[in-house]
Amino acid sequence: MNKNSVHDGAALLNGDRVSSTLAAIPYARHLGVRVAEFSEAGAVVFHLPFEERLVGNVTLPALHGGVIAAFMQVAALASTYSFLRGERLPKLVDFSLDYLSSAGPMDLYAVCDMHRVGKRIAAVGVRCWQQSPDNPVGVGRAHVFIAQSASDPNLQHVRSDQNSIAAHLATATGANSPLPTKAEDSK
Amino acid sequence: MTSPKKIAISIEEVERLFSQHMPHGLDTGMCLDDIDADGKTRMHLPAQDFLAGDPAGQFFFPGVMFSLADSACGLAVFRSLGRFAPIATLDMRVDHLAPATMDADLIAVAECYRLTTPIAFARCELLSGPQRRLVAIAMGTFVLSSSSSGAFDINKFAKDHQS
Numbered sequence: 218m219n220k221n222s223v224h225d226g227a228a229l230l231n232g233d234r235v236s237s238t239l240a241a242i243p244y245a246r247h248l249g250v251r252v253a254e255f256s257e258a259g260a261v262v263f264h265l266p267f268e269e270r271l272v273g274n275v276t277l278p279a280l281h282g283g284v285i286a287a288f289m290q291v292a293a294l295a296s297t298y299s300f301l302r303g304e305r306l307p308k309l310v311d312f313s314l315d316y317l318s319s320a321g322p323m324d325l326y327a328v329c330d331m332h333r334v335g336k337r338i339a340a341v342g343v344r345c346w347q348q349s350p351d352n353p354v355g356v357g358r359a360h361v362f363i364a365q366s367a368s369d370p371n372l373q374h375v376r377s378d379q380n381s382i383a384a385h386l387a388t389a390t391g392a393n394s395p396l397p398t399k400a401e402d403s404k
Numbered sequence: 405m406t407s408p409k410k411i412a413i414s415i416e417e418v419e420r421l422f423s424q425h426m427p428h429g430l431d432t433g434m435c436l437d438d439i440d441a442d443g444k445t446r447m448h449l450p451a452q453d454f455l456a457g458d459p460a461g462q463f464f465f466p467g468v469m470f471s472l473a474d475s476a477c478g479l480a481v482f483r484s485l486g487r488f489a490p491i492a493t494l495d496m497r498v499d500h501l502a503p504a505t506m507d508a509d510l511i512a513v514a515e516c517y518r519l520t521t522p523i524a525f526a527r528c529e530l531l532s533g534p535q536r537r538l539v540a541i542a543m544g545t546f547v548l549s550s551s552s553s554g555a556f557d558i559n560k561f562a563k564d565h566q567s
Contacts, residue, residue: 282471
C-alpha cells in the first residue's frame, strides 16, 4: 500500500471509513462535518455547512479561524483513516495552517492530498475553500501518526470502539449525505 | 528588538468583545481568565462531551485546542497593542506533545512576544489534566488590518452590537 502512488491511494478512499471517522469524532459531529462528494480522482470533498455559531467575528462577518482549522483537521484525519486499512484511528502530531483570506458566512469545503504515507507517519495537505476550489481560504499541512505507540493508553479503547463506530454511522452521515448508510439509528 | 508594550485592557472590555463578537467562543465555552502576573493571557475551556476527539470522550479534539490557542493568541496581540484593532491570523501551527485529557479544563497561556507594523508574533502553551501537563504548543503570526489605522473604540463597538 505504501508503494502506491498518490493517485492509486486516492482510488482506495473508502466512503464507509470516512463516515466512520466522522462518527467517531464527537467534535466533528458537533461542527456538522459531512461528505460532499467523491471527486473523479477518488478524493473525498468534505463539507461544513455554515452556522451562526461558527462565526468568530460578527463585524466582518467571518468564520472563526479555529473552526476552519478543526474542519481541515477532521478532513485530514478522515482521509488518512480511509487511506489505510488498519483499525487504529490516526492521531494528529502537528498541524500548520496558512490563512489566505477571511472566510465569510458561507459553507466550507476541503479536500486532502496524501503527500506521503509511511509506516508510522503520513504527511497530508489540506485545501479549504468556499466559493471556488481555485480560491482557497486556507491551506494546511498535517503530520498524522498512523502506527501504534507502546506508551499510548488511549489506543485500547479506540480499537474496542470500532464496533460502536459502525453503530454511529447512521447519525453521522446525515440526511443529505450521498453515502449509503448501513443501518438506521433509531436513537 | 523592541518588546511589546503591555497596556492594560480591562477584562470587562475583553469579555464584552468576546460575548458579542465571537459566537464560536460562546459555542465551545471558552472563558477568559484574569491576566497573569507575568502579563500572559490565560484562557480556559471546560471539558464537554462534544469537544472530544475520540469516541470514548477522553481527549480534546486537536481542532478545539487550535481554536483556543488562536483566540488566546489574538487576545494577547490585543493586549500588546493596548487596544482592539482588526487583526487577522496569517498562520498558526500547533504541535501536539501529548493527548489532552478531558479530566480538567483545557488551559491556554498565550503571549505576544514581538509586535511590529503590521505583523504580530504570538505563541501559546496548552495545558491539560489536573497536573496541568503541557500537551501542545502553538505559534502564530497575525497581521494588523490595513484598515485598522484608527484606534478601535470598544465603547462604540459595544453600543453598535447591543441587541
